[in-house]
Amino acid sequence: MKEINTEQGFSPLVNKAQAFTLQLFGQRQDGRLLVHNYSFAASVSDKVAEIISEEGVNQDTAECTQLAAWLLPGGYLYDYQNPAQFSQEVARQFFSQNTTEEGLAERVIECIGDVLRGDAPISEEVRILSDAVQAATYLPEQEEKAALLQLERELILGQRFSRSEWPRLLLEELLRVKLHTQYAQAILQPRLAQAIYQTRRSLEKRLEKEDVLSGPFSQLEEKIPQRGAQTFFRTNYRNHINLSSLADNKANIMISVNAILLSVLITFLSYRNIGENTPEILL
Structure with a gap:
């Protein structure tokens, strides 16, 4: 029997599996895997x-x-939506390079397939691994993990x-989570x-906001600033034109009045001059 440190969870063979996984993700790097990467394996x-x-x-x-x-x-490196088959193939590749006790490789491969396919757990290792995967996916720093999971799916699934x-999809997934070990159920x-x-x-708040934005007056608030600005400038422009027109009219009137006064003055002066110099013309 190989010695294992249950506090750290490592044995010599487990250390090799860790190094194998690190090398695999290093060789087949995919920046879109924001959750299901080497750090996920460590978690x-x-x-x-x-x-x-x-x-x-x-x-x-x-x-x-x-x-x-x-x-x-x-397996997520090869098929994001159906990783079970490829994860099992990765395990087979690892065990082909590392000798193990009889039956251990088959148990590991079967355990991986059962968890990724979501089969009902029939062994203790499947129950433990299933709870660990669910916890690593949804529970630590849940809000941050959920945001990364959303972005990962958007990038990979397009x-x-x-x-x-x-949030509706995430809620459905959370409601489907089942915990099997006593520790998981308690903690x-x-x-x-x-x-x-x-x-x-979060879902309810977003739905309420969507209801407000889709109501009969949903576009009113959005259009007020733009229309208000347009009205303001149109009004100012119209007032400017009106004032300019008034100024022009006033100037024209003043010019006309001045012309009339000047004509009257010239006429008066001319008449007076004629009366003084040649009064016979007036007679």
Whole structure:
């Protein structure tokens, strides 16, 4: 029997699986995998170690589950939506390079397939790994993880979620999560309930906002600033034109009056001059 440190969750073979996974993600780097990457494998391994230490499982089960934890995420590099087959192939490749005790490789490969396909757990290692995967996916820093998970799916699947579509989808996934070990039910279930509550509240707020924006007066607030600015400038421009027109009219009137006065003055002066110099003309 190979010695395993249940506190750290590592054995010599598990260390090799860790190095194998690190090399795999290093060779086939995919920047779109924001969640299901090497860090995800490390998180699943940590959760497995946490559950193992509380459940008090035997060394065989502990090593099997830790190996599966490190090898499981590899399939996401090949097929994001259906990683089970490729994750199992990654595990087979690892075991072809590393000798193991009889039956261990088959148990690990079967465990990975059962968890990724969502089959009902029939073994202890499947229950432990399933709880660890769910916890690593949805529960640690849930809001940040959810945002990264959304962006990952948008990048890889090429689809854009609306403000309400993503929380609705996430809520459906959270409601489908099932925890199997006693430790997960006692410790992780309350955190899952909190994640469900927060996601539900987020969905309701976004739906309320969409209802307001889609109401009969939804465009009023958006159009007021633009129309108000347009009205302001039109009014100012019209006033400017009117004032200019008034000024022009006033100037024309003043010129006309001045011309009339000047004509009268000239006429008066001319008449007076004629009267003084040649009065016979007036007679």
